[in-house]
Amino acid sequence: GAGVSQSPSNKVTEKGKDVELRCDPISGHTALYWYRQSLGQGLEFLIYFQGNSAPDKSGLPSDRFSAERTGGSVSTLTIQRTQQEDSAVYLCASSTRETQYFGPGTRLLVL
Amino acid sequence: GNSVTQMEGPVTLSEEAFLTINCTYTATGYPSLFWYVQYPGEGLQLLLKATKADDKGSNKGFEATYRKETTSFHLEKGSVQVSDSAVYFCALPGNNRLAFGKGNQVVVIP
Numbered sequence: 001g002a003g004v005s006q007s008p009s010n011k012v013t014e015k016g017k018d019v020e021l022r023c024d025p026i027s028g029h030t031a032l033y034w035y036r037q038s039l040g041q042g043l044e045f046l047i048y049f050q051g052n053s054a055p056d057k058s059g060l061p062s063d064r065f066s067a068e069r070t071g072g073s074v075s076t077l078t079i080q081r082t083q084q085e086d087s088a089v090y091l092c093a094s095s096t097r098e099t100q101y102f103g104p105g106t107r108l109l110v111l
Numbered sequence: 112g113n114s115v116t117q118m119e120g121p122v123t124l125s126e127e128a129f130l131t132i133n134c135t136y137t138a139t140g141y142p143s144l145f146w147y148v149q150y151p152g153e154g155l156q157l158l159l160k161a162t163k164a165d166d167k168g169s170n171k172g173f174e175a176t177y178r179k180e181t182t183s184f185h186l187e188k189g190s191v192q193v194s195d196s197a198v199y200f201c202a203l204p205g206n207n208r209l210a211f212g213k214g215n216q217v218v219v220i221p
Contacts, residue, residue, distance in 0.1 A: 006154075033208060043200065045208040056207040091154055098143045098204050102155040 002026065004103035006092050012109045013082055021077040021106045025094030032075050033100060034059075034067060038088035046090075049075060082110045113138040113205030117212030125220050126193055132186040132215050134175075134201035144168075144177055144184040145202040145209070155200065158186075191219045 005024045013019050025032050034046040045059040049069045060066070064083075069075040079086055087110045093100040118133040136144065143162045147155040159168035164179035175186045184201060196219045201212040 004154075035208075042213050043209075043211040048207040059208070093155075093209075099145070099157060099160060100209055101157065102147070104154040 004092055004094050004101055006090075006103040006106050008106060009104065010107045010109075012111065014111055015084060016081055018078065018080045019082055019108065021079075021090050021108070023075045023077070023092030023094075023103060025073060025075070025092070026101055027073075029094035029096050029101075030072065031095045031100075032069060033093045033095075034075070034077050035091045035093065036061075036088045037091055037105070041088075043091070046077070079108075082108075084110050086110050113142060113203050113210050115201045115203055115210055115212040117201050117215055119213075121216040121218060123218045123220065124191060127190045128219075130186070130188045130191045130195070130217065132199055132201075132217070134184045134186065134212060136182050136184060136201075136203055138182075138203055138205070141179065142203045142205065144175070146173070146175055146184070146186050147200045147202060147211075149198045149200065149214070151197070158199070191217075193219045193221050195219050 007022045032049040036044045047054055047067050048056040051072050052069050064080045067077045089105045089107050091102055091105045093102045115136045145160045146158040148158045149155050159170040161168040161177035164177050167176045173188045175184050198214045198216050200214045202209045
């Protein structure tokens with residue numbers, strides 16, 4: 001079956017612009033996660049959704065970051081007023097139980 | 112909270128050599144343990160998992176055994192190929208997320 005998909009696969013933006021990253025989880029997976037992977041920082045948890053609710057937003061690094069999930073499916077991660085330090089690979093994962101399945105990621109470069 | 116520690120540094124080895132990547136964990140209870148692999152330019156793929164003590168996970172010639180006594184989940188492969196060149200992450204669930212090790216880059220030289 002279809003795996004987790006993310007779009008765009010690559011995004012280059014200018015400092016100060018807003019960006020939206022999209023994640024389509026595996027059908028039927030109720031849990032959805034966003035992580036960030038940057039050089040020297042490893043894999044960083046950002047936010048967790050159960051259905052459309054986000055009971056754990058503790059990993060969002062600043063109030064410029066927000067995320068939503070609609071219909072218990074698609075999720076959007078929005079970064080406002082991007083900074084160069086936001087450059088990273090943003091990974092989305094979904095699960096029904098403990099095992100998380102990851103998408104290919106969105107590579108964000110902020111110039 | 113739950114955490115994992117992976118051995119430091121990249122691993123470079125010749126084709127057909129034996130590979131071991133060490134992973135130790137700290138956890139409350141006995142959670143499932145995972146190894147993920149990331150090929151260049153791609154996302155993370157689940158390589159294998161083990162759900163309870165003494166379980167052995169295996170896939171693509173890789174194996175890892177859940178050792179409660181030593182709190183370890185070391186990854187092994189008997190004969191690596193160039194196509195195994197990737198970054199390998201050990202992980203376990205905790206607090207609404209996966210806790211990952213720092214990852215080990217494996218480079219297999221023909």
